Amino acid sequence: MMPTAIRTAILGAFALAALAACKPEAKAPEQNPAPASAASSTAAPVEQPASAPAASSPAATAPAPQAPGTDMRKEDIGGDFTLTDGDGKPFSLSSLKGKVVILSFGYTHCPDVCPTELLTYSDTLKQLGDQAKDVKVVFVSIDPERDTPAVIGKYVKQFNPEFIGLTATGDQSLPVIKQQYRVVSSKVNQKEDSENYLVDHSSGAYLIDKTGEVAIFSRYGSEPATIAADIKKLL
Numbered sequence: 001m002m003p004t005a006i007r008t009a010i011l012g013a014f015a016l017a018a019l020a021a022c023k024p025e026a027k028a029p030e031q032n033p034a035p036a037s038a039a040s041s042t043a044a045p046v047e048q049p050a051s052a053p054a055a056s057s058p059a060a061t062a063p064a065p066q067a068p069g070t071d072m073r074k075e076d077i078g079g080d081f082t083l084t085d086g087d088g089k090p091f092s093l094s095s096l097k098g099k100v101v102i103l104s105f106g107y108t109h110c111p112d113v114c115p116t117e118l119l120t121y122s123d124t125l126k127q128l129g130d131q132a133k134d135v136k137v138v139f140v141s142i143d144p145e146r147d148t149p150a151v152i153g154k155y156v157k158q159f160n161p162e163f164i165g166l167t168a169t170g171d172q173s174l175p176v177i178k179q180q181y182r183v184v185s186s187k188v189n190q191k192e193d194s195e196n197y198l199v200d201h202s203s204g205a206y207l208i209d210k211t212g213e214v215a216i217f218s219r220y221g222s223e224p225a226t227i228a229a230d231i232k233k234l235l
Helices: 004-017 113-134 149-157 174-180 224-234
Strands: 082-085 090-092 100-106 135-141 164-167 185-188 198-202 205-208 214-218
Touching (some): 135 149, 214 224
Parallel strands (some): 100 135, 135 164
C-alpha cells in the first residue's frame, strides 16, 4: 500500500496540474488547441497538366487517438452537495443519480477556458446521440459574488438548453465543495473595490457514474469523441 505522505503529495500535484489560468495570455499551445473557427489555409492546389501522370504523395498519417480520462474510482474524492440552480431553487447533485454527470467548475466571466469546455461538452452530447438522454452536464460557479442564480442559469443555456448551472447562495458552502472535488481557485488582477477581475481555477471535468461516484477525470483539451467514449463505459 502506498504510504499516506506519498499519496498526499501525488494528489496535491494532481490538483496543481489541473489549475488553468482563465486569461488569454495564459494559453499554452499544448493545452489550448486553436478554436474550430480558426481559418484554414486557402491556397489552391497546383493542377497537373492533363498529359502528366498524377504526382504520388505519401499516405496521410492518421492522428494518434487521444488517451482516455484518468480513472478516479480508487480516490477519496467527490460526494453530494446542494447549491442553487438558475431558477433560484436548491439543487442537489444526488438528484441526478441514475444519470452520468459531467461536472465542471468555472465562472461566467471566464474569457476562454470555460466557454471552450462547455462547447466541448455540448459536442460530446451530440457524439452520444440517443444516449445523451442519460447524461447531464453540471457547471458550478466558483465566483458566486458575480454569478447569481439568474446569471449562471442564463449563461449555461447559451451552450445547451439542458445544461445545469449552479451557484452558492445563503449559507451554502462553496469552499467545502471545492475541497470535496480538489478544486482550487484564486482571484487575480483585482483592484480594491473592483468587480473587474479574473479567476484562476482548476480546469477539466469529473465524469460521475450512475451511483453518484466520481469515476473519471477528463482533462482540459479532451476531445468530444474521447469524453463520449469514456461516458459510454459508465452508461
